[in-house]
Amino acid sequence: MSVATEPEPGPETGATTDRRLREPGTPPRSLVVLASLALAAGTGAALWILPSGAVRPARAQRPIHVPPAPVAPSPTPSAVGRPGPVTRPSGFVTFVDAARTPSFAPPETSAPGRAHWFTLGHLTAGGDGCTPVWSGRDRDLSPARRLEALRAAGGEAGLVFGGPGRELAATCTDLGRLTGAYRRAVSAFDAGYIDFELGGRDGGATVLRRAAAIASLQREAAATGRTLTVSFTLPADGDGLSRADQEMLRMTRERGAEISTVSLMVPIRAGQGRRSHLRPIAAAVRAAHPQIVRSLGGTGTRCRIALSPFLTGAKDLTTTDARKLVAFSTRKGMAWLSTRGATPSWSVSRLLVGLTH
Structure with a gap:
């Protein structure tokens, strides 16, 4: 396609030639230039009077795609629970006596690069009855920065x-x-997870107060898009849970608290001859399962059971026992496995930590 070239005007005929070649209705070039200058000046003045927080257009450059930021609800001062999906324990949960080990650090049995769960306890009532302290000692709560490396x-x-x-x-x-x-x-x-280790000695008023407090904290967490998972660790034997603990679970649930898991604390002891001292655990699980289903008002698939064998000494659990316990927990689909009481030996702990779901 050929383009017509405007003849170069002479010094005395340029203006005349420009008027002759300009289409009808087109403003003179001088007016176009003046209008452009006026527009630039007006734009600069407009940008100059914008408030300091206003976004000003950037210079022309290659466009950059910025994905929209997710909208999250604003937290409130009373909000509790940690954001994110990891609020339910799994695998082996190591119990840490925070009163004895205030400078908490993950034990050497923790597998590097593998998510591992810990529970810190026990939080009980201080001198005034309403202040949480470690195991009844007047030691204030240690800050969460101790857990930064773990997380x-x-x-x-x-x-x-x-x-x-x-x-x-x-x-x-x-x-x-x-x-x-x-x-x-x-x-x-x-x-994002709390557990209540109880022994069936609480009266009705205590149960209702605790349930109301738990329900309130869970509502606060839900209001900010978070989750506060709650479990109960209760003593059990071949007959399952005590009647008092079954009633406590029912009252807590009816008060509005959501109980995710019940962990059975079954005492085991070594030195019982050839008979496996892990049999009480299997018997407790069989007996407690229907009791938990009735107390929590759910079905078998909704109720989750965990195991927390109580040890009186490190020798109560051998490496052979640990393997059997891990196999049983996996086969029965236990929510998690833990221990209370005495700390297992290092070799046993290594085997238990290897449990993953």
Whole structure:
């Protein structure tokens, strides 16, 4: 396609030639130039008077695609629970006596590069009855920064209320203060999981206070898009759970608290001849399963059972026992496996930590 070339005007005929070649209705070139200058000046003035927070157009450059940022609800001061999906323990859960080991660090049995769960306990009532302390000692809660290295490595930790000593719900009779005490501990460790280790000795008023406080914390967490997972660790034997603990679970559920798991704390002891001392665990699971289903008002698939054998000494669990315990837990689909009481030997702990779901 050929393009017509405008003849170069002479010094005395340029203006005349420009008017002759310009199409009708087209403004003179001088007016176009003046209008362009005026537009640039007006734009500069407009940008100059924009407020400092306004976004000003950038210079022309290659467009950059920026994906939209996810919209998350704003947290409230009372919000508890840690964001993210990892709020339910799995595999082997190592119990740490925080009162004896205040400078908590993951034990050497932790497999590098593998997510591993810990529970820190026991949180009980302090002198005033409404302050959470470690195992009844007047030692304040340690800051959550102790867990930063653990979480950076892919691990996670929860808190255990109760155990030996006074449980907060039994001593703190004011519901608001009780809820605040639980909230303080959960917030201090940014915990998304808490456990209550109880022994069936709580009265109805204590059960209802604890249930109401748990339900309140779970609602606060849900309001900010978080999850606060709650479990109960209860003593069990060949007959399953005590009637008092079954009733406690039912009352807690009916009060609005969501219980994800019940962990059976079954005592085992070595030195019982050739008969396996792990048989009480299997018997406890068989007996407790229908009891938990009835107490939590669900079906067999909704109820989750975990195992927390109670050891009186490190020799109560041998490496052979540990292998059998891991195999049983895997075969029965237990939610997780843990131990309470005495700390297992290093070799046993290595085998138990190898349990993954």
